[in-house]
Amino acid sequence: MSKPPSGRRPLVAPRRNSASASRSGSGAARPARRSSKKKKKPSGNHSLLGRFFRWIGRMVFAVAWRGALLLALILFGFTFYYYSKLPPVSDLLDARARGSVTMLDRYGEVFAWRGEQFGGAITPDTVSPHLLHAVVATEDRRFYNHFGVSPRGILGAMIINMREGRGPLQGHGGSTITQQVAKLMCLGTPYDPELWDSEAAYEADCRETTIARKLQEVPFALAMEWRYSKDDILSIYFNRAYLGAGTRGFEAAAQRYFGISAAEVNAPQAAMLAGLLVAPSYFAPTRNLERAQERANVILGLMAREEYLTASELSAARANPATLSDAARDNMGGYFADWIMSEGPSFLTRDTTEDVILRTTFDPAMQRAAEDAINDVFTNQVREGSEAQAAIVVMSADGAVRAMVGGRDLRGAGLFNRATQAQRQTGSAFKPFVYATALDLGWRFDDLILDAPLTLNIPGSGAWSPENYSGEFYGEVTLTEALQASLNTAAVRLSEQVGRDLVRQVASEFGIDSDLAAGPALALGASESSLLEMSGAYAGILNGGSAVTPYGLLELRLMGDDTPLMGQTGGIRERVITDNAARQLIYMMNQVVENGTGQRANLADVEVAGKTGTTNSARDAWFIGFTSDYVAGVWMGYDDNRPLTGVTGGGLPAELWRQTMERIQANQPASPLPMIDPIAEGSRGPNRVLSTNEGTGQVLDGAADLAEQILMQVLGGLLGRSDQ
Missing domain, CATH: 3.40.710.10 (DD-peptidase/beta-lactamase superfamily)
Structure with a gap:
């Protein structure tokens, strides 16, 4: 074999560690050092426990999302069921089982009411803005932002109840206006005189607060939010709420207490009407005007908090509290009115399903x-x-x-x-x-x-x-x-x-x-x-x-x-x-x-x-x-x-x-x-x-x-x- 040209090294394949050797500056290759520390392999027990917890986590997650999905499907099913049963809004505005009797004196002026007064259908567009603001500020300040239920409101109410020594569902309910409408509608169950001793017993059962009833309220409220607009829900609320003295709805209450339409009430009057929602008989101004005015004062503060009233408007409203109309203030002729009710035909007086007007011989001056x-x-x-x-x-x-x-x-x-x-x-x-x-x-x-x-x-x-x-x-x-x-x-x-x-x-x-x-x-x-x-x-x-x-x-x-x-x-x-x-x-x-x-x-x-x-x-x-x-x-x-x-x-x-x-x-x-x-x-x-x-x-x-x-x-x- 011939020798390579002078000055050249023969071509040979480099050894594996030649690069390392050259980097070290030595002509000889050195073996790479191995770390003196050896990696510890996990023990069999630790490996098994980790896998177990990971398995539990996966199982919980799987059950949770499947359970949540199942609950969502159940909730959707009930919501859809209620949705399919809900009638048009117009059918829900006057749901009285009884009619009303309005009595006029010999001069044609109203002096007494009997039965369940209903002044006619009203909507958020037709009532006074003060009344709309008073109701929302008092009953459900987030009404326009929730989807029918307010978990935060319910949880807060439960905490308050327990803090005050009551059961979680006793006292404050945390219900939205939509949930309150669900109660007013008795979750879609109509009044049947053959099943209930009286309408009062029926309504008492509808207002009963239990866990089962609360659970039913949720899909019903969701269904209403799905079926109706916010204004529709408020319309039902405005027309069906009981507001004391035999009145159903804010129009009848405004006529009964102030002698004006719900479209004309001012801020103090609106606050007094909204204050009736929590306890209509207790806060009825015909029963105790001073107590009703104190309650209205609280409502005015809530309206100001929500910026429905300015500071000057609040001061003016509190300085001029709502008072009763002459007819409501006098509240005379009760014995005469009861006598007329007993003497007239029962189907048009005591048991009427119609709204009846009676003109009588009553003279307020002689009664006084x-x-x-x-x-x-x-x-x-x-x-x-x-x-x-x-x-x-x-x-x-x-x-x-x-x-x-x-x-x-x-x-x-x-x-x-x-x-x-x-x-x-x-x-x-x-x-x-x-x-x-x-x-x-x-x-x-x-x-x-x-x-x-x-x-x-x-x-x-x-x-x-x-x-x-x-x-x-x-x-x-x-x-x-x-x-x-x-x-x-x-x-x-x-x-x-x-x-x-x-x-x-x-x-x-x-x-x-x-x-x-x-x-x-x-x-x-x-x-x-x-x-x-x-x-x-x-x-x-x-x-x-x-x-x-x-x-x-x-x-x-x-x-x-x-x-x-x-x-x-x-x-x-x-x-x-x-x-x-x-x-x-x-x-x-x-x-x-x-x-x-x-x-x-x-x-x-x-x-x-x-x-x-x-x-x-x-x-x-x-x-x-x-x-x-x-x-x-x-x-x-x-x-x-x-x-x-x-x-x-x-x-x-x-x-x-x-x-x-x-x-x-x-x-x-x-x-x-x-x-x-x-x-x-x-x-x-x-x-x-x-x-x-x-x-x-x-x-x-x-x-x-x-x-x-x-x-x-x-x-x-x-x-x-x-x-x-």
Whole structure:
């Protein structure tokens, strides 16, 4: 083999570490150093544990996302189910099971409401912006940003509840407006009267807060957000929410409390309405105006926080809190309204599904006069803490009832009405019907009747001897004298002479429909009757002897209709006694007030006729009388039938009557009573003023007090404070 050229090295393949050797500057290759530290292999136990945890993690993740997917599918399924069942918004705005009754007084002004008021459908576009802002700021400040439920709100409410010592679902609910609408709709379950005892029970169940109910609310709320717009949901809320005093929806509430539309409410009024949502009955301004105003003040602060009100607007609103309308503030005529509801056809009053307008005979000024009279008498002349009750009825001669006080809870409604429901013995207030019978048979006002001891044998009871209160007898007296002094033996004698069956017939035809006593005690008022019946019977005397049916309803029509479904123009019925007999009787009853037991009812410059009545042991005290224009009846007593102390028909009842009628007649011209002129009639002479008073014999009528009459004269007609 030939040698390579001079100066060149032979071509050979480099060794593996030649590069390393050349870098080290050595001509010989060096083996690479190995690290003296060896990598530790994981032990078998550690490797197994890691794999186990990784497997657990993968399993949890797999279960979690699959469970979440399953829950999402279930939630979607329920949401879609509810979505498919939701009706159009227009079908949800008025979901009342009952209709409403709005009552107008004789002048066409609203004075009372019954049933469930609904003022008509409203939307966020038609209500006052203040009302929209107040509701959103109070109930759901994030309403326009959530999808129907607010997990943050629910969690926050649960924390607050537990912090305050309640269960997580007791108290604050954290519900959005959408969830509240879900409750109002009872999750789509309609009211069925066959399944529920009442609508109240149905709604109580709908409002029940349980975990199951909360879980149901979620898909229902989601479905509503899917099906309806935000404004649609607010529309349902605005129209279905219960806001106290029988009102459904903000339009009805605005009309009820302020007498204006929901489109016209200002900031303080809107705040008061929004404040009702949390507890409508408790915060109702008709129940406690000051409390409602305090709640509204809180709402105004929330509106300012959400920048719906400026600082100056907030100050102005708080300086001028909302107040009630005149009709809502007065809140009078509750007993009258309940009476009308009981008298009208049930399908258009108590059980109506329609919205009904009733025009009535009610007169607010006369009602106020009666209420003020009771307040004055019981404040100034009755022992503090007394449980004695009183009732008043005022009507026109044709039976049109103008005012009614059914008890000392003057503004109460749905309570026991002593003017219409209480059946009490009438005492001597019944005697005018004895004299009416005699006069109609031809007796005269100045004919004589014997007032002397009388004993009647009553089958099954034995001998009965009525007595006068004074214990004295006055011999022959005129009918006028006998009535004005309320002589018992004279009344019984007259009843027996004309025939007690005929007396019963006359009283019944005048409108006393109660079961009248069959025995001779009939003449002394042993029978029971209501104040309304007795007042109506006296109205028959005033209008000339024709019977009267007390009435309060003038016209009934459906809301929105101009044509009445029914109406009434008067209550006068058939004639019972002649006009001449009625005119004589009115004169005799006038003498009761001028010279007899009813002097305390005298009115200055106004002619008055009437009759007192006091029953056995003074358990009932009456005064019923009339001027030429109006009849008024007054009853006093205890609900448990205890005897009154120091009270007779000629005492506090006559005083109540006088104070009521003074107020009523104050602005009216005085007209003479339709009675005879005794001189023109050829009277036998002036009536004697007998020193007696209405009294009971040993059996019935009684306890009128001669001493009271003497005190009245001595003190100028002013009686000292009664212990009743």
